[in-house]
Amino acid sequence: MPSLDIFNDDAFSMASLTRAINEQPHVPGMIGAHGLFTEEGVTTTAVTVEKDGDTLALVAAGERGSVAANVAGSKRKLVTFNTIHLPQRATILADEIQNVRAFGSETDLETIQNVVNKRLAKMRRNLDATVEFQRIGAIKGALLDSDGVTELVDIYDTFGLTQDSVGMALGTDGTNVRGKVITAVRTSEDALGNTTATGYRAYCGDAFFDAFIDHPKVKAAYERWLEGEFLRNDPRAGFLFGGVFWVNYRGKVGSTKFVGDDDAYLVPEGVPDLFATHYAPADYVEAANTIGLPYYSKQEAKEMGKGVLLEAQSNPISLCTRPKAIIKLTKV
Template identity: 40%
Template sequence: MNNPFESPAFSMTALTAAINLLPNNYGRLEQMGLMPEKPVRFRSIAVEEKNGVLTLLPTLPVGAPGTVGKRGKRALRTFTIPHIPHDDVVLPEEVQGVRAFGSESEVQTLAQVMAEHLQTMRNKHAITLEHLRMGALKGVILDADGSTLYDLYQEFGITPKVVNFNLGNANTDVKKKCLAIKRHLEDNLKGERMTGIHCLVSEEFFDALTSHPKVEKAYERWQDGAALRSDMRAG
């Protein structure tokens, strides 16, 4: 006959560790500060664009009438701010008779459950905002279901530039591809200035780029010439 007091069902087990698995919180664009937040009081915003005119002035004989200046065109675009509500509830079974996470004797409290739910809701809003920022950076803002909210190329009449790096080919001139992108950006600054180019790429593209034979060779030459470029007197 089994002794009920020696059964594992009535024994105590010491809790030696607690592991809380949290999802990744991506916030690269927020860290870069490319799209700072600007609160508004309305459900829609307007973006006004003024296309300036810059032309070369010809030389004319003395006494000839001067050229007449031309005015740039203005355009106004209106965007509706997406409404993204999110609600959550605390159920009785989440609190009643539930052991607190990581504890052996304490029970779960309502304040702890509410704090966890609020933190989860905040993280969901943060990752949604990061998703919208990344879509704006790519030019096409997508909803959570994959549908298009705004196609910025179409809204602003821009034709996207596509450069095929063809990194699977060892003979690809990677430097020429990079210069093509740089020249395209320089030609379309529209009077703005830039101090550098920062590209966000996928893991596959980064691995293919850094492992390309010509990139590896260029990096080796750069490393070998470090002593010639730097002042080595300080050691």
């Protein structure tokens, strides 16, 4: 009787599984969906960043022994950030595969591949959520671990910068909210210098967003817009006020929300290379010194052929190259 060897079949090699996990339908978070971050693979496990004033720039890798790029001026500083290794493992037992085979068949590859793909899809969703969490951390200035507390990278502290913030005083009815918004935008523009943003977007925590849309000055601005449609409908998907597009950000790790309830972050859009996610190669022999991919997957047989161990991983680092241009907004 013909038999399918799932442990040696090319359809389950690292290359095939990596291609499968990268081809799965992507379900991005809000930051990923808005396309703020450029993505690029690197051949190393670390990314070097140069600080020139308040601007950070990625430094290109060079061949060993070649002439290095000249770095002039005492105010420049080189710092290396290690990419963050995000591995996941799962076990698929032989009995689990047996239960999903077509009845009476040992040669139906599709049913076995379906089991693997379903597990890869779950791993992919976990990795997507983690990369999204890392990207919102880059916006906020600190990348945190999955517990939402442990700090992995503090961009401001590393480069000796402080975060600019604007208190919106949303608890006071007479606050000139539009004036506060313009102040925040001007602060960001000052940090950008000669670089011009095409627009601004604010990612708001729940309490901040509720206080913002309920403020008398904001409500008054929309009373007559489309006969009060804004005041009747759910505005969480976003709306324009003071030249800024305001959205209610959703996302959390455990009980820790990606954006604090009482906070918001003003982000310039259309600024070249403002945000970047770099992916390092996986820690597999086959991937060493190759250009990193967003996702990898590999499998190996369990002892005595009882099942298969499946691993998926990503090795990203997300950074903001002009952290002073990101303005933290507070409800008070």
